[in-house]
Amino acid sequence: MNGTSEEDWKHILHFCATKPGILVPSIGLHPWYINQRTAGWFDRLRETLMGDPGIHLGEIGLDKSRKSSSKYETQKLVCRRQLILGKELNRTISIHCVSAHGTIFEMLREVFPDGSIAPPMLLHAWSGSLEMTLAFCKYFPHCFFSFSSPKTSKSIMAVPTDRILCETDDSRSSHLFHSYNEMIGLEQFSKLDFKGLKQLLEDNFRKCFQRGEIPHHEGDVNC
Ligand SMILES: [Zn+2]
Numbered sequence: 001m002n003g004t005s006e007e008d009w010k011h012i013l014h015f016c017a018t019k020p021g022i023l024v025p026s027i028g029l030h031p032w033y034i035n036q037r038t039a040g041w042f043d044r045l046r047e048t049l050m051g052d053p054g055i056h057l058g059e060i061g062l063d064k065s066r067k068s069s070s071k072y073e074t075q076k077l078v079c080r081r082q083l084i085l086g087k088e089l090n091r092t093i094s095i096h097c098v099s100a101h102g103t104i105f106e107m108l109r110e111v112f113p114d115g116s117i118a119p120p121m122l123l124h125a126w127s128g129s130l131e132m133t134l135a136f137c138k139y140f141p142h143c144f145f146s147f148s149s150p151k152t153s154k155s156i157m158a159v160p161t162d163r164i165l166c167e168t169d170d171s172r173s174s175h176l177f178h179s180y181n182e183m184i185g186l187e188q189f190s191k192l193d194f195k196g197l198k199q200l201l202e203d204n205f206r207k208c209f210q211r212g213e214i215p216h217h218e219g220d221v222n223c
Pocket residue numbers: 059095096097124125
C-alpha cells in the first residue's frame with residue numbers, strides 16, 4: 001500500500017499496522033503532491049523509513065501529464081533525492097511514471113550504475129513502450145511491473161511472468177480479481193488456472209516487497 005503525500009503517510013502506516021504481514025506499507029512523495037511538501041519533508045521521510053526496515057519507498061516518480069501541476073524540473077530533483085534514499089536504505093521503490101519513461105530510466109541508471117544490485121523496484125500502472133520494457137528488464141533484474149487493467153499489448157507480452165504484479169486503487173478486492181481474470185487471458189499466463197496465477201502473483205509480491213522475511217498467510221490476497 002503506497003503513500004503519496006506527507007498528509008497520508010501516517011494513515012498508510014496506521015492502516016497497514018492493522019494487518020501486519022499482509023499489508024506492506026510504502027511512503028514517498030508523489031509528483032502530483034510535490035507543491036504541498038513542507039520544509040522538513042525529506043527528514044521526516046528518512047527518519048520514518050530508518051525507524052522500520054519493513055517500510056518501503058513510494059510512490060515516487062515523474063509525471064508529465066496535465067494531472068501534475070508541479071514543475072518537471074522540481075519533480076526530477078525530488079525523485080532523484082528519494083531514489084538515492086532508497087539506495088542508501090535498500091528499500092523496495094514503487095515508481096509512478098507518466099510520459100517520462102526515458103528520463104526515469106536514465107535517472108535510475110545514474111543512481112544505480114550496477115542495476116544487478118539495485119533494490120527491487122515496482123513500475124506501477126506500467127505504460128512504457130516495448131523498447132522501454134525490454135531495457136528495464138535487461139538492466140534491472142529486480143524490477144517488477146504492475147497493471148491495474150492489463151491490456152494485450154506488446155509491452156505487457158514482453159514482461160516475464162516472474163516480474164508481473166497486479167494492483168488496484170479500489171478498496172474492494174473485487175477489482176483485483178477482475179484484473180486477475182484479465183491476466184489469465186494473456187498469452188504468457190495461458191497455462192495457468194486462477195489458482196496458479198494467484199500463487200505466481202503472491203510469489204512475485206514476496207520477492208518484491210517481503211523479500212523473504214515475512215511468513216506466508218494462506219488465503220490472503222497479497223497484491
Ligand atoms: Zn501512480
